[in-house]
Amino acid sequence: MNLFADVRAVVLAALDAMVAEGALPAGLDTQAVAVEPPRDAAHGDMATNAAMVLAKPAGTNPRALAEGLVAKLAADARIVSAEVAGPGFINLRLAPGLWADVVRAALTAGSDFGRSTLGRGIKVNVEYVSANPTGPMHVGHTRGAVFGDALASLLDFAGYDVTREYYINDGGAQVDVLARSAYERYREANGLEPEIREGLYPGDYLIPVGEALKEKYGASLIDKPESDWLAEVRVFATEAMMAMIREDLALLGVKMDVFYSEKSLYGTGQIEAALQRLQDLGLIYEGVLEPPKGKLPEDWEEREQTLFRSTSYGDDVDRPVKKSDGAWTYFAPDIAYHWTKIERGFDQLIDVFGADHGGYVKRMKAAVAALSENRVPLDIKLIQLVKLFKNGEPFKMSKRAGTFVTLRDVVEQAGAGVTRFHMLTRKNDAPLDFDFDKVLEQSKDNPVFYVQYAHARVASVLRKAVDLGIDVTDAALAAADLDRNTHEAERALAKKIAEWPRQVEIAARANEPHRVAFFLYEIASDLHALWNRGNDEPSLRFLQEGDLAASSAKIALARASAVVISAGLGILGVTPAEEMR
Template sequence: MTLYPRFFAHLDRALDTLVARGDLPAGLERRAITVEPPRDTTHGDLSTNAAMVLAKPARTNPRALAELLVAELAGLPEVASASVAGPGFINLTLTDDTWRGELTAIADAGDAYGRSQVGAGQVVNIEYVSANPTGPMHMGHCRGAVVGDALASLLEWNGARVIREYYVNDAGGQVAVLARSAHLRYREALGETITIPEGLYPGDYLVPVGQMLAAEFGDRYVDAPEEEWLALFRTKTVAAMLEMIRADLQLLGIHHDVFSSEADLQAAGKPEAAEAWLRERDLIYDGVLEAPKGELPDDWEPVELPLFRSTKFGDDQDRPIRKSDGSWTYFGADLAYHFQKAQGADQLIDIWGADHAGTVKRIVAAVQALTEGKTRFDVKLVQMVRLLRGGEPVKMSKRAGNFVTLADVVNEVGKDVVRFTMLTRKADAQMDFDFAKVVEASKDNPVFYVQYAHARVHSLVRRAAEAGIAEDANADLSRLDTVELALVKRAAQFPRVVESAAAAREPHRIAFYLYDLAAEFHAAWNLGNDDPSRRYLQVDDPALTQARLFLARAIGQIIRNGLAIMGVEAVEEMK
């Protein structure tokens, strides 16, 4: 058990003692209690709000309750001192040996340090990317892809079973446009000179698709009426686009477990099943939408439609699930899709572009209705990425037609740079991706700064070996002083950062934490520039070197574990 869960357990036992003694009533809710580092490090190593949380329901004074808890906690062999601060916060200072013990725990756990079973037994479905299958991936897709994939990994680190899902929007009008665009390229492949009209997809990525269709069908569909080839070309072209999308995602190291087809969903009658289920519960009724506010359009007329009672679950109006012609609205199809996903998962997470913000309320309402409130559902909105080169906007890609492809970016700067950079800001915050800055070798570039810390550890190990000093699993850690143990205190926060990031569905917290850890490691390392005694490699003192090697290895292990969650390789040498 790592340090923070261990102190939660100590606190629980202390509270149980007060209950048994009659100083505290039994059955008080403890979920809001925290054990965390105090904001001001001069207050100690750990702080808990236990007395503040429990005093009111216990009908006692928080400071008086804190004093009782301090008396229990101060007797722990790991605690050097315990005190009450302010209205009832409890601050603990731990012994140096406690931190040395946690350093050993990091080394013993290795690649598993930071993993937990908090989410064990839970199945979480994360749907991310889900770009329309009409072309190659662009950088807007890239950010959502990285956020979704890192979040999936984060939840797995917390013990959950994760289903990574991609929803293929292959039933709408855009895939018919795609098929018509591919038909033009098919004719082009057979020798015809074509002009791509407005409204079709102009990108060169459809050229090989046209060539594939020409090789398979010859000139059979050149002059054929659209109804003879549209469905066939749609199926063939969507399949080719999905191959391209999978290849693009593979460049980022991203693989989905499930690709769900909207067309298959509708063909299987899933929307009808969802509608019937909701009608049985009086959550769909036939009604007329309110007229649009302001001046009515000339063609508007009241039409009776099947409406979902979205307002019952917090939405601002009820929503139609079918259009006037009987076909499904986007919402109706999405409602059925989420109904399907909920059959096989305890929790659902959707990663959407920020342009879908207006549909969040209605889908949240639908999931709440369809799962009777039993399934946790989160929508994470991801803002677009603005591509720059030296501060100037990047030109569009000829191959894509109107945007820069993900493949172009990954091939230029590398998978790890792209993945790490996508997690250096909250997903719902605007992001600039400057090709010059993301490869800059400076502390202002988080990718470089964290990777350099890991590479620096391996450089130290090599230099120590060259000096004849081998690593020692039983190094004398008593040689580590206050400055060095401060690094252990930051490293020991990793498991709780992983847990809190998973609970908040925010993988960017891992990137922030790694940057802070790397900064502290670099600062401790740089003390040796002015004070030779602070250098990690002390040729004349092998025992001290071995203790510092042990510490550096542990810092490297934490960086490696954090980067693994992010899907980034921990390099051993900077090039």
């Protein structure tokens, strides 16, 4: 049950009736017509902007249109009153029984309450993390992994057919550096002094890789030229790093559907095929780029390159895909990789990139638009940096990683659930502070504690009710006399429950899972407010001594809120708490 969608349908039906009567012209675009909570709860239960957005195309005054619409809406049994406010907004008050229907629907649907058909089975590829396979994942990857995983879960909940994908960047020079670094640890395992020269990876995490290389090759690679061992060690070390990355992701509760290797694009004709596609569209040419604006780099020289005409699709400049020496640029395999996504039949693509990839957004969107001839949209979400604090000080780097704080460091300190929730308490493009002391404190100021405490409070009520012989199955609670919940605080909680399906669709349309975390804090606040009111007003307590019917109705409301909290936490990848420790 999506009450906001139901009331919007009532509004659209009223508009259709006005068209049929000749009061409005036919063919009006009603996509922008919204039904939402009013800014001030005192103004009603819902509000619609229908008259405001349709007046101009209808050639009429917003308030006049609103007054005609109000007359139609008032005839619907679900609407107690409809009033025009300001220049043409319409405030609605709904029949009280609808809030009982919402609670009953939540209890009946259980974990599926709020699920949407918005996505209509559209195939979406969400690519996230995609860290270079050169070491353990760091805290920046952690935020990207949480965001991408929660977004994928949100889209699945909203009815999309989602594929979670990790792009293994194993085709560039960084994996050669990894191989050389691992070889030094291999020499160390054979009793020699490792030469961790500048440019190699210094972390202790490569020591086990060196030992594993010794176990496989003994001393047979010692003193051999690099050309004899580089390829084999590169494959061995990359596989070891990917095994470590999979373990890190598992610690965070992230499981990918697809791991796609960049290296598989080379020597297979796939890069050539993607660029031929652009060539056939007249978008590849030989040319010379203008020099960079401002001071020229010392090594810049004017030279002819193979270029993609990305400016035809909104980019600032055309982009090179092949260097003057015939080698591919970094952009070329990325074009080919996205071409494979289009060929695999995805209807929408989402890439989750680090903030340092901001300059890559326009060119990548231009490539996908060109390859798909504007059929497949690409949304790129940039993940801003995370600053770590502990005891009021910046958290120190990991010795094991050598240069950064790892995902494992964070999860071991804070726990997977706390880490995941807190990483979603800011929008992805806003910087985030992660203070280990604050994310673990038990207070209202800590969103994850506050939400989990709300769920645990409901679980506690259910346990006590069972001890009193009350049937607290969802089916039994759904059959309770829910019209007895008439207090303003009870209505406020029921109204918040009614918002959940709407919030799912809003978050899914915007690809913004942080909205789920924000909403969970709001519903937890309403539950806690009702609980606290019960301390002063015994009639609001969930357990009413000697009144089974009243207890069942109030417990049903609390349980319905827990259903929503559990569903929201599920999207975020957090296990709901049954009790606080």
